[in-house]
Amino acid sequence: DTGVSQNPRHKITKRGQNVTFRCDPISEHNRLYWYRQTLGQGPEFLTYFQNEAQLEKSRLLSDRFSAERPKGSFSTLEIQRTEQGDSAMYLCASSLVTTGHEAFFGQGTRLTVV
Amino acid sequence: DAKTTQPPSMDCAEGRAANLPCNHSTISGNEYVYWYRQIHSQGPQYIIHGLKNNETNEMASLIITEDRKSSTLILPHATLRDTAVYYCIVFTGNQFYFGTGTSLTVIP
Numbered sequence: 001d002t003g004v005s006q007n008p009r010h011k012i013t014k015r016g017q018n019v020t021f022r023c024d025p026i027s028e029h030n031r032l033y034w035y036r037q038t039l040g041q042g043p044e045f046l047t048y049f050q051n052e053a054q055l056e057k058s059r060l061l062s063d064r065f066s067a068e069r070p071k072g073s074f075s076t077l078e079i080q081r082t083e084q085g086d087s088a089m090y091l092c093a094s095s096l097v098t099t100g101h102e103a104f105f106g107q108g109t110r111l112t113v114v
Numbered sequence: 115d116a117k118t119t120q121p122p123s124m125d126c127a128e129g130r131a132a133n134l135p136c137n138h139s140t141i142s143g144n145e146y147v148y149w150y151r152q153i154h155s156q157g158p159q160y161i162i163h164g165l166k167n168n169e170t171n172e173m174a175s176l177i178i179t180e181d182r183k184s185s186t187l188i189l190p191h192a193t194l195r196d197t198a199v200y201y202c203i204v205f206t207g208n209q210f211y212f213g214t215g216t217s218l219t220v221i222p
Contacts, residue, residue: 004157033210042201042212043158056208091157093210102148103210105157 002026004106006092012112013082020078021109025094032075033103034067035091036060043091049075050097082113117141117204118213125219126196132189134216136202139183147178148203148210149187151196158201158212161187192220 005024013019025032030051035043046065047057051072061067064082069075079086089110095103119137126132138147146165150158162169162176164185169176175188189196199215 035210035212040214042214043210044212045209048208089155093157102160102163104160105150107157108155110155 004092004094004104006090006106006109008109009107010110010112012114015084015113016081018078018080019082019111020076021090021092021111023075023077023092023094023106025074025092026104029094029096029104030072031095031097031103032069033093033095034075034077035093035105037089037091037108038087046077079111082111084113087111087113116213117211118202120200120202120213120216122214123217123219125221126189126192128194128220128222129191132187132192132196132218132220134187134189134200134202134218135184136186136213137184138202138204141182141204142206143182144207146205147176147182147185148205149174149176150201150203150212151198152201152215153198161200163205192218194220194222196220 007022033048034046037043049069064080067077089108091108093103093105148163149161152158164176178185197220199217201212201215204211
């Protein structure tokens with residue numbers, strides 16, 4: 001499968017714990033996005049990378065959130081001291097840096113904080 | 115801030131054309147209109163996109179008004195597998211701005 005891969009698919013964690021998600025983009029894609037989606041809502045932008053550089057972050061990305069994309073390949077999204085409000089689907093997408101080029105989304109990681 | 119407005123739900127008879135409207139009255143000249151759909155909480159799936167001209171591919175057609183303030187996604191022959199949430203999106207070059215989408219139900 002050459003699509004965007006996200007792991008794990010599901011994560012249940014206790015409030016206060018740290019969690020880390022991984023995204024493997026399509027190999028030739030140099031742009032990578034992270035989005036968050038809560039029930040009944042459309043995805044909300046969190047951040048994006050162009051190669052290894054993080055170029056934009058949403059105000060939704062509080063200090064407890066950090067994302068990395070070492071070497072411009074896979075990316076990780078870490079949430080520290082999780083809260084119940086962090087429960088959501090976390091989606092990753094990748095694309096080429098070409099205006100008008102479609103982004104391919106992964107299946108997402110569903111986080112439940114109990 | 116929502117950049118797109120869509121009806122929350124629509125029904126369409128199987129085999130008929132589904133026409134999904136979208137308002138994006140604040141779109142800027144260099145921002146694209148994208149359409150994605152999402153089935154059963156899977157990741158969104160790309161359908162089509164455009165800037166000014168109407169576009170057609172194997173899945174759908176996109177009609178953009180001349181003033182670019184609205185657009186319509188057309189699924190020419192809806193099937194039961196087209197039942198999904200359809201998102202009209204403005205792409206700024208940095209972000210895809212999703213709205214709340216239209217839940218399309220295709221009825222047998």
